[in-house]
Amino acid sequence: MHEFSYEGVIRHLSSLTPTASLSMREAAGFSSKSSLSYTYTLDTRQDKVLCTRFDRNSLATAPGLYLKVHNEIAGLGLLGGDAKFYKGQVEAKVGLGVTKGLVCL
Secondary structure (H helix, E strand, O other): OEEEEEEEEEEEEOOOOOOOOHHHHHHOEEEEEEEEEEEEEEEOOOEOOOOEEEEOOOOEEEEOEEEEEEEEEEOOHHHOEOOOEEEEEEEEEEOEEEEOOEEEO
16 A cells, blocks of 8 residues: 655744753744655555465465565755754565464564
């Protein structure tokens, strides 16, 4: 599954404690973030708990795979905003068969 999204946020950081660090004090006030993100998700699991799927050829459970890749970019070009960054995240899960009918995560 493919997902594209846009996020526009105005943030306000205030009410800092007297012990707040210098970097937090410098970041206080209003800031804005304007970002585009893309997420690709692949999920071959049928059992979300054991990460397995049913294999029709062997009539048993087989390893299942969950993969999620997320990319976000903010503040470049026409996006604007105070925040400028690129963030990439990957999440993966796989179930591996130990013996017939038993799966190890």
